[in-house]
Amino acid sequence: MKTLTYSLIFVLALMIFGSFTAFAQEAVSGKVYWRGAVDNKVRLTVFGTTLEQTTIEGQTLADGVYSFTAPLPSSAVNVIVNRLEGRSTRVTVIQQPNAANDFKAVIEIHDERGGSAEYLLEISW
Secondary structure, three states, X not given: OHHHHHHHHHHHHHHHHHHHHXXXXXXXXXXXXXXXXXXEEEXXXXXXXEEEEEEEEOOOOOOOEEEEOOOEOXXXXXXXXXXXXXXXXXXXXXEOOOHHHOOOEXXXXXXXXXXXXXXEEEEEO
């Protein structure tokens, strides 16, 4: 009886831990969509459920709008960016989230053509 009880506890622990592990793995993936205008060079800094926009070069324009499907986790994850709309192909992740940068991802958009252009980005992890 004692062995059966320990076996049941072990099986329950595995089921709970397995569910927790699956939940933790799912929570690591997510996306943020950003739409905004760029005149030359803009940096987007992503952390948690926050996205900060900084003009590096060119005219400072109104901040874009963004929407998260899940927060960027406070752990090292691989961030990629997909340009859905916009004229420049120079859209890159220049910093991956890590402990040294407080788990922030930094994306840079470099639009070399004159004037501003609208962009739609999908940033995922």
